[in-house]
Amino acid sequence: MNRRHGIVITLGLWLATAGAFATIGIVFRNGFPGPWFWCWLACVPVSGVLLSLVLQAAVTRLEARSLAGRWLRLAPLFLVVVLAQAGADHGFYVLMRALFGIKPVEGFIRGVSLNATLYVWLFAIQALVFELIAASDRAARNARNAEEAREAARAARIEALRNELNPHMLFNTFNGLSSLVLSGRNAEAEALLERLSTYMRACLEGGDAALIPLTDEIALIEAYLAIEAVRLARTPDVRIECPHDLSEAAVPRLILQPLVENALKYAVHPSRGAASVTVRAARDAGRLRLTVEDTGAAGASVPSGTGRGLSIVRRRLDALFGAAASLTTARDGSGFSVEILLPLSGADPEPGAQAA
Template identity: 75%
Template sequence: MDRRQVFLITLGLWLGTMAAFASIGAASASGMLHPWYLCYVAGVPVSGILLSLVLQAGIRRLETRSLTARWIRLIPLLLVIVVIQAAIDQWFYELMREVFGRKPTGEYMRAVALNVAVYIWVFVIQALIFELIAAMDRAARNARNAEDAREAARAAQIEALRNELNPHMLFNTFNGLSSLVLSGRNAEAEMLLERLSTYMRACLDGADAALVTLAEEIELVEAYLAIESVRFASTPDVRIDCPDDLAEAAVPRLILQPLVENALKYAVHPSRGAASVTVRAARDSGRLRLTVEDTGTGAGAVPPGTGRGLSIVSRRLETLFGADASVNAGRDESGFRVDMLLPLNAVALESTARPH
């Protein structure tokens, strides 16, 4: 919600409060409001609006915290605002009486205490309204982020298919399947066909789930590696280290496969199998660290084509997790390394049931 909308809502709340005060004054004065009281009622919203905007700014500043943590900090601010408004109200009340030649009430502190009892309800109601507005804004923002994440996931899936499932790869895969069948190795052919089917279903799946379990993502990587072993007639040296207690961690769909693909393409295959790739998952200060590193290259520039894959990965993590996720990539003495940090089970998994 923009500042103009917040101001209009605040103005409406205080005009309602002013109308309530005027009604009370009219009832006590038998329907006739004195000029001094009208001036007092007209001046009440000025400080009230300013203090309401301070309260709304405090709620907005703390909106990233939990509801309990937010209100632990808001309650002292709310009490200070109430006391300030109660004191200003009574001071202005006395001033208008004096300006119009009426005697002061002589009960300033007692009147301020009564005003506190009134204004605490006024500002609590406003705070709850501001909380509701902030919650609606967060819900709308989350819905937009979820849709952006789904679009990014679909784009990544299409990109992965375009890069991997090309006619040459399919020709080699089906040629390998044919060779396995002709040589009587039907069990291996069936396993490879199942892996290819699993990989294609995961890439083409129309489900909207942007997140899968880490175990499912690793299964997809293994299916991809089975396809690669047919293409190059050897099993790539890829080591996967995923602790059992992280198997159910939520990760973006197809977040590891593009990085493994780059490592094979630019490190393992050019080295004719002398290099290896390691995929590792670990806890890091309450977050999930995913690492893909190879031993096929030394220090130097980023391999051609790798930058595009890293850009896609970075955009997807930013869309899903914002500032809570990061990607760092670079070369060391042994090869190229990509580190991803993301929240550990911070987002509830959507339905990821796979067809059988």
């Protein structure tokens, strides 16, 4: 329970009670009461506040139990609090009259009983307020816990999808490594292993980050292309166009590499190097547009963009950005292209924006 809110409400309720008692005293006494009345009135909220805090502490301590279970245990304390305040009220009343030389009031039991009928309602209202505060706090905690659970599940899903990409690329690399070893090309196999270790180190550095600067993603592509150059004994024709002001734009890690891999596998390799791949970054109405396109229409006998890598990229975008991101594919006479649109963040301001 939010203890501060409970204390503020308790003080407000007892001040309102004192105000009501003062109004009743003035009305029924046909004038301003004597000093003893105000001294008695000042004492009543003191004991009331203390007993209310005891009740609040008990409600907080038993908060984990069900409502019925909680009040089965709180009922005796509630009755004790009511009788204690009724007795304190009557005691203060008698004491102040005696101190100021006013005729004492007889009938202690009767006085306490009358007070109890009033205070049972007052403390019942407070108990209800405490329960409402506790329920509100529980709802807020449950909402936070649910959000944290959703975020953890979302992060785990994104990480699992990202981790599927490395085995996807490694399978092809190890096949190439095996071929090099079997054909006795040990120097090339050693170079491939060295490039592979560089690539994997780049993948693992900052692996917990869902988003990385675009320049780091391009570095991963370049590391992957270095592996392909050793494996195939030729450097793939891949052009990368990234404006300087977009180099720090935030993108999902390993979002472009599987698209480049698809383009090489389905367009460049079948054409024996005659085709090329272009990776392009640009602004698009306040968003980041990433394009991977190939010129391998003649050699692409396998439908480009229908592999596992593209499916994983699409699911990762959905998990990270939902409807704010999209992935589209297109084929024409010149080749196949994949276009990604996602929220633009982390990039430098658009040239001319500051001047405007």
